Amino acid sequence: MxxxxxxxxxxxxxxxxxxxxxxxxxxxxxxxxxxxxxxxxxxxxxxxxxxxxxxxxxxxxxxxxxxxxxxxxxxxxxxxxxxxxxxxxxxxxxxxxxxxxxxxxxxxxxxxxxxxxxxxxxxxxxxxxxxxxxxxxxxxxxxxxxxCSVIGLTTALKPLAQEFGIDKVHVVTLQAVSGAGYPGVSSFDILDNVIPFISGEEEKIEQEPLKILGELKGAAIKPYPMQISAQCNRVAVMDGHMACVSLSLQKKTSEAKDIIDAWKRFGVSFQNNLSLPSLPKETLIYLEDRAHPQPKLHRHLNNGMTVSLGRLQKCPLLDWKFVLLSHNTIRGAxxxxxxxxxxxxxxxxxxx
Amino acid sequence: MxxxxxxxxxxxxxxxxxxxxxxxxxxxxxxxxxxxxxxxxxxxxxxxxxxxxxxxxxxxxxxxxxxxxxxxxxxxxxxxxxxxxxxxxxxxxxxxxxxxxxxxxxxxxxxxxxxxxxxxxxxxxxxxxxxxxxxxxxxxxxxxxxxCSVIGLTTALKPLAQEFGIDKVHVVTLQAVSGAGYPGVSSFDILDNVIPFISGEEEKIEQEPLKILGELKGAAIKPYPMQISAQCNRVAVMDGHMACVSLSLQKKTSEAKDIIDAWKRFGVSFQNNLSLPSLPKETLIYLEDRAHPQPKLHRHLNNGMTVSLGRLQKCPLLDWKFVLLSHNTIRGAxxxxxxxxxxxxxxxxxxx
Amino acid sequence: MxxxxxxxxxxxxxxxxxxxxxxxxxxxxxxxxxxxxxxxxxxxxxxxxxxxxxxxxxxxxxxxxxxxxxxxxxxxxxxxxxxxxxxxxxxxxxxxxxxxxxxxxxxxxxxxxxxxxxxxxxxxxxxxxxxxxxxxxxxxxxxxxxxCSVIGLTTALKPLAQEFGIDKVHVVTLQAVSGAGYPGVSSFDILDNVIPFISGEEEKIEQEPLKILGELKGAAIKPYPMQISAQCNRVAVMDGHMACVSLSLQKKTSEAKDIIDAWKRFGVSFQNNLSLPSLPKETLIYLEDRAHPQPKLHRHLNNGMTVSLGRLQKCPLLDWKFVLLSHNTIRGAxxxxxxxxxxxxxxxxxxx
Amino acid sequence: MxxxxxxxxxxxxxxxxxxxxxxxxxxxxxxxxxxxxxxxxxxxxxxxxxxxxxxxxxxxxxxxxxxxxxxxxxxxxxxxxxxxxxxxxxxxxxxxxxxxxxxxxxxxxxxxxxxxxxxxxxxxxxxxxxxxxxxxxxxxxxxxxxxCSVIGLTTALKPLAQEFGIDKVHVVTLQAVSGAGYPGVSSFDILDNVIPFISGEEEKIEQEPLKILGELKGAAIKPYPMQISAQCNRVAVMDGHMACVSLSLQKKTSEAKDIIDAWKRFGVSFQNNLSLPSLPKETLIYLEDRAHPQPKLHRHLNNGMTVSLGRLQKCPLLDWKFVLLSHNTIRGAxxxxxxxxxxxxxxxxxxx
Missing domain, CATH: 3.40.50.720 (NAD(P)-binding Rossmann-like Domain)
Incomplete structure (x- = not known):
C-alpha cells in the first residue's frame, strides 16, 4: 500500500x-x-x-x-x-x-x-x-x-461482458431496509411483509450499468449495448441487497465452469497491481452451497466489500441464471x- | 348455492x-x-x-x-x-x-x-x-x-394464454415461511435474512403449469407449449407467496389495459354459473396502487381465495412484467x- | 341486543x-x-x-x-x-x-x-x-x-382487586409497533431489535389504573390505593401488547385456582345483562398451555376484544405472576x- | 498479557x-x-x-x-x-x-x-x-x-451486592433466538410474535446467581441470601438477551449516581491487574441514552464481552429498576x- x-x-x-x-x-x-x-x-x-x-x-x-x-x-x-x-x-x-x-x-x-x-x-x-x-x-x-443495487450487479456482469458479451439481463431484487435511509421504511410496512416497489430503483438498474460497462471514447462514454429489465422489492432484511439475475450471452457456453472461472479471475490482476486500503482481497466470490449467498451470512465478507454469487444454473429462457448479494451501505454506497x-x-x- | x-x-x-x-x-x-x-x-x-x-x-x-x-x-x-x-x-x-x-x-x-x-x-x-x-x-x-406457488401463477396466466397465447414466462418468487410447514424454516435462517433456495420448488413451477394449461385429449393431457424459468426465495413473511413475473405473448399488445381487462373478465362467467361455497367473488383482482399487492395487506382478500395482481409494466426483454400474490396455505393449498x-x-x- | x-x-x-x-x-x-x-x-x-x-x-x-x-x-x-x-x-x-x-x-x-x-x-x-x-x-x-397497555392490564386486575384487594403491581410490557401509529417505529429500529423505551408509557401505566379502579364519590374519583411499577419495551410484533405482571394481594391465597376462577367469573354477569354489539363473549380468557398467550395466536380472539391470560405462577417476591395479552388497536383503542x-x-x- | x-x-x-x-x-x-x-x-x-x-x-x-x-x-x-x-x-x-x-x-x-x-x-x-x-x-x-441470561444479570448485580447488599431481584427477560440453538425456534413461532416461556430458564435465573454471588467457605459455597423472581420471553431478535430488572437494596441510596458509579468502578481493578485476551476493556458499561441498550446496537461492544446497562430509574415497588443487555452466545456462553x-x-x- x-x-x-x-x-x-x-x-x-x-x-x-x-x-x-x-x-x-x-x-x-x-x-x-x-x-x-x-x-x-x-x-x-x-x-x-x-x-x-x-x-x-x-x-x-x-x-x-x-x-x-x-x-x-x-x-x-x-x-x-x-x-x-x-x-x-x-x-x-x-x-x-x-x-x-x-x-x-x-x-x-x-x-x-x-x-x-x-x-x-x-x-x-x-x-x-x-x-x-x-x-x-x-x-x-x-x-x-x-x-446500491447497480454496483453488485455490474461488478458481476463485467467479467461476463468481457469474456462472452452480454445481450440481455433480467433482474429481480430483494433489497434491505437500510437502503431507504432513516427513518426510511416504516415497521408497519415491512414486518411480515414485502413491498414490491422502490421509487426510481428499476430505472437506475436499467440504465446505470450501460454507462459503467460502456467504452470511453474521448470525452464521451458509448453505452454498452445490452438490455436490462428490473423489478425491485423491499424485504425485512437490515443490510444486504440480493438479486436474482438471468442473462443471455453473445458467445454461448454450456459450461457453468466457464462462467464461474470468469468470475474467479476477475479483479485478481487489479488486486495484484493496486494496493488500495478498501479494496477487498476478492471482489467476487462464488459460493458452492446451493442455498447461498444469504444476506445474514455473507454481507460482511471482506468488510462488506465483496460481492457474493451463487446458484448458477442454466435458464430455460435466457442462458444462465444466478443469485448475487452485496452489502448495500458498504460496497453499495x-x-x-x-x-x-x-x-x-x-x-x-x-x-x- | x-x-x-x-x-x-x-x-x-x-x-x-x-x-x-x-x-x-x-x-x-x-x-x-x-x-x-x-x-x-x-x-x-x-x-x-x-x-x-x-x-x-x-x-x-x-x-x-x-x-x-x-x-x-x-x-x-x-x-x-x-x-x-x-x-x-x-x-x-x-x-x-x-x-x-x-x-x-x-x-x-x-x-x-x-x-x-x-x-x-x-x-x-x-x-x-x-x-x-x-x-x-x-x-x-x-x-x-x-x-402453492403454481396455483396463483397459473391462474394469472390462464386468461392471457386464452386471449393472447404465452411463449415464455420468467418467475422469481418471494415465499412465506408457512409454505415449509412446521417447524419448517428455523428462525436462525430467516430473521434478517433471505434464503435463495427452496428444494424442488423451481422444478414444480417450471412443469406443473404446462399440464394445467394443457389440453385434455381423450385420456391424456397435451402440455401447453411454453417455457418457464423460475428462481425461488424464502423471505420473512408468515403467509402469502409473491412472484415477480415477466412474460412474452404470442399475439402482441401494447396496451396494459388489454391485459388488465383479460384478468378482470376472468372467472366472472364461472362465478356466475357455478355457486361453490369456497369460490371467491373475484378469482383475480388487479390493484392500481403502484406498491401493491403486498402479503400483509392482500393475502386475506375474499378469505384468502383471491389472487392479487399489480404493477403491470412493459418489460424491456419479454413483453410484460407484473407482481402477483396468493395466500399459500389457503388458495395455494x-x-x-x-x-x-x-x-x-x-x-x-x-x-x- | x-x-x-x-x-x-x-x-x-x-x-x-x-x-x-x-x-x-x-x-x-x-x-x-x-x-x-x-x-x-x-x-x-x-x-x-x-x-x-x-x-x-x-x-x-x-x-x-x-x-x-x-x-x-x-x-x-x-x-x-x-x-x-x-x-x-x-x-x-x-x-x-x-x-x-x-x-x-x-x-x-x-x-x-x-x-x-x-x-x-x-x-x-x-x-x-x-x-x-x-x-x-x-x-x-x-x-x-x-x-392501550392499561386497558388489558386493568381489566385483568379488576376481579383480583374486587375479590382479594391489590397492593402492588409490577409490569413489564412487550408492545407491538402498531401502537406507535404510522409511520411510527422505523424498520431500522425494530428489525432484529428491541427498544426498551416508549415515551410517556410507563407514567400512564403507573397512573391510569388507579383512576379506573377508583371509587366514584359524588363528583370525584378516589384513586384505588395500590402502587404500580412499569417498564415498557417495543418489540417486532405487528399487533398485540403483552405484559409480564407480578402482584401482591391484600387477602392472600395459595391456590392458583382462586385467581383463575376470579378471572373466569369476571364479566359474565355483565355479559348476561347487557347486550352490546362489541362486547366479547368472554372479557378475560385463561389459557392453560404453558407457552400461551402469544400475540400471533390470541390477539384476534373474539374479534380482538378479549384479554388473554396465562402462565399464572407463584412469585418469589410478590404473590403471583402471570402473562397477559390484548389487541392494542382494538381492545386497546x-x-x-x-x-x-x-x-x-x-x-x-x-x-x- | x-x-x-x-x-x-x-x-x-x-x-x-x-x-x-x-x-x-x-x-x-x-x-x-x-x-x-x-x-x-x-x-x-x-x-x-x-x-x-x-x-x-x-x-x-x-x-x-x-x-x-x-x-x-x-x-x-x-x-x-x-x-x-x-x-x-x-x-x-x-x-x-x-x-x-x-x-x-x-x-x-x-x-x-x-x-x-x-x-x-x-x-x-x-x-x-x-x-x-x-x-x-x-x-x-x-x-x-x-x-446465558444469568451471566449478564449477575455481573450487573455483583457491584451492587458488594456496595449495598441486595435483598430482592425481579427480572423479565427478552431473549434472542440464538439461545435456543439450531434449528431451535421455528420461524412459525417467532415472526410477528413473542413466546412467553423458555423451558427451565426461569429456574436457572432464580438459582444460579445465588451460588455465583455466594461465599466460598472451605469446600462449600454459602449461597448469597436474596430472592429472585424471573419471567422469560423469546423475541424476534437474533443475538442479545435483554432483561428488565427491578431490585431492592439492603443499604439504601436515593442517588442514581451511586449505583452508576458502582457499575463504572466494577472490573477496573480486575482489568488493571489481569491481562486476559478475552477480557473486555469494560465489563459493564452504562449508556445514558434513554432508549438504550438495544440488542442490535450494543451486543457487539468489546467483541460481545461487555454487559450494557441503561434506563436506571427509581422503582415505585422495589428500590431501583434498569435494563441490561448481553450477547448471549459470546459473553453468555x-x-x-x-x-x-x-x-x-x-x-x-x-x-x-
Missing amino acids: FHLSKKIPVGILGATGVVGQKFVELLSNHPLFEIKALGASEKSTGKFYGEAMTWRMAAPLETKIAQFKLHPCTPEHFPKVVFSGLDSSVAGDIETNFAKASFTVISNSKNHRMDEDVPLIIPEVNSDHLNLLNHQSHKGRIVTNPN AGSAILNAELMLLKGFIKE | FHLSKKIPVGILGATGVVGQKFVELLSNHPLFEIKALGASEKSTGKFYGEAMTWRMAAPLETKIAQFKLHPCTPEHFPKVVFSGLDSSVAGDIETNFAKASFTVISNSKNHRMDEDVPLIIPEVNSDHLNLLNHQSHKGRIVTNPN AGSAILNAELMLLKGFIKE | FHLSKKIPVGILGATGVVGQKFVELLSNHPLFEIKALGASEKSTGKFYGEAMTWRMAAPLETKIAQFKLHPCTPEHFPKVVFSGLDSSVAGDIETNFAKASFTVISNSKNHRMDEDVPLIIPEVNSDHLNLLNHQSHKGRIVTNPN AGSAILNAELMLLKGFIKE | FHLSKKIPVGILGATGVVGQKFVELLSNHPLFEIKALGASEKSTGKFYGEAMTWRMAAPLETKIAQFKLHPCTPEHFPKVVFSGLDSSVAGDIETNFAKASFTVISNSKNHRMDEDVPLIIPEVNSDHLNLLNHQSHKGRIVTNPN AGSAILNAELMLLKGFIKE
Missing part, C-alpha cells in the same frame, strides 16, 4: 444521514484520509455532531468526531476533498457549487451520475472512466459511484465511494 | 400437520362437508386430536373435533371421501391405497400431481380436466391441486383442495 | 391516522352507529378520504366511505356524536371545543384522561364512572378510554372506544 | 452445534489455545468437520479446521483441556468421564453447574470460587459458566467459557 507523508484532509457533506454516518464510520481510522469537517442542513448547523443526530452505526462514534461542529454545506468550511452523502433533493446544486469552487466531490448521490462528463465508477470495473474528469467544465471534479477516492489518489486525481 | 339433504362425510389424512390443520379449520363449518375422521402417523394414533398436536391456526379448534381420536391412515377408518395433507414422504403409497379401495382422494401432496391419469385442477382454470378421472385405473379417484372437492360434488364426481 | 329505529349518526376526528382508520373499519358496518363525517388536519381538508391517506387496515375500505370529503375538525361539520382518534398534539383543544359546543366526544386520546371530571372507562370494569358525566362543566360530554359509546347509548348518555 | 512458549492444545466437545461452532470461531486464532481435536455425536464421527455441519457463524470457517475429522466424545481422542458445548441430554456423563480421566473440562452446559464441588464462574465476579477445584473428587476438573479457561491458565489450574 502506498503511503502519504500526511493524511489528506476531507469533509463529509450530509454527515447526519445514514450514508453520512457510514462515511464517518469508515473514514474514522482511514490510513489515507482524515475527517476535518462535517456538513449538514441548516437545522443542524452549529450543533455538535454527536448531539445533532442519533448515531446508528455498529462501531461507536469516536469522541473527537462527536465534538465536531456542523457546518452548512458551502465550500468555505471544507477542505478541498469532500465526500457527499447528501439527499438527492439537495445534492445536485450543492455538489455543483463545490465543483465550481475547485473542490473534488466524491458523491454517493444519484443526481450527477448520468451527467455526460461525470464518471460513474466501480474501481475494479471501469477505472479508465476516471479520465472523463479531464473534460469536466468546472475547475473542480465530481465523481460518483452507482446505485459509502465503501465504494471511499474506494473511488483511494483510486483517485493513486491515479493522481487527488493530490497530496 | 346448491344444497344437500345431508352433508358429505369426509376424512382428513395427515391431520396433525400444518396443511392438515388448515383442512380442519376450513372444513369445521363447511356447508357441504362434515369431518368424520382424522388420520395421522403411527406415533399419534389413538390420541385425541387436540392433544396430539399444537394447534397453530388463527381460529380456535372446535371442541368436538379436538376430541376426535386419531386413526392410522388406512381405508377402514374413513368415510369415502378423504382430503390428504400428507407429507410427500408417505403420501404416494397411502393415497394409492385409498384409491384402490374405491375412495375419492382430494390431495394437496405433490406425489401424484404429474401422474398421467391424475387431474391437476384449479377450478376456474381447467375444470374440464376432471374428466381424466374416468380414465383412472383403480376404482377410486385421485384429484390433486398444484403447488387447503382452500384450493376444498374448492376442488366442491366442484367434484357439483359435477357428480362425488355423490351424495 | 337493543335495536334503534335509526342508526345514530357519528363523525370521526383524526380519521386519516391509524386509530382513525381503525375507527372507520370497525364502524363501517356497525349496527348502532353510522359514519356521516370524517375530519382531518388542514392539509387533507377537502380531499376525498380514499385519496388523502393510504388505507392500512385488513378489511378493504368501503367505496362509500372512500368518497367522503374530509372536513376540518370544527363542530359545524359533524353530527352530535364524534369519535376522536386525534393526535395528542391537537386532541386537547379540539375535543374541548366540541364539548363546549354540546357534542359527545368519545376519545381515544390521552389528553383528557386524567381530567377530574372526565370518566376513563372500560365498560366491564367501571361503567358506574359514566356518572361523572353529569358533573362536566361544558354542555357536551367527553368520555375517554385508557391507554378503537374497539374499546366504540364499546364505550355503545354503553353510553344503553345508559342514555347518548340519545337516539 | 502473559505469553506462553507454546499454545495449549485444546479439544471441543459438541463441536457441530451452535455453541460448539462459536467455540471454534472464537478459538480459531486464540493467542493461548490451539484447537487440536473436535468431538461430535456418533452420527457425525469420522466425517470432516466442514462437511458434517452447516457453518452458521459470521466469520468464515478456517480451511484447516474444516478438515479436522470428528471424533467420538471419549477421552482417548482429545488433549488434556476440553471445552464442552455438549447438549445437556448427554453433557452430564461425558463431562464426568473426562474429569475422571484427569481432563480439565470447561463447560457451557447446565448439567454440573449446581454440583457442590463445581465452580460456576464469571471471572470478574467470583474468580476465587476456582479454589473449589481443589475439592473435586475425580482427578480432573470441571469448571462451568452460568446460563462460549466467550465466557474461554475467559474462564484463560483465568484458569493464569491461576495455574491449567498448566503449560
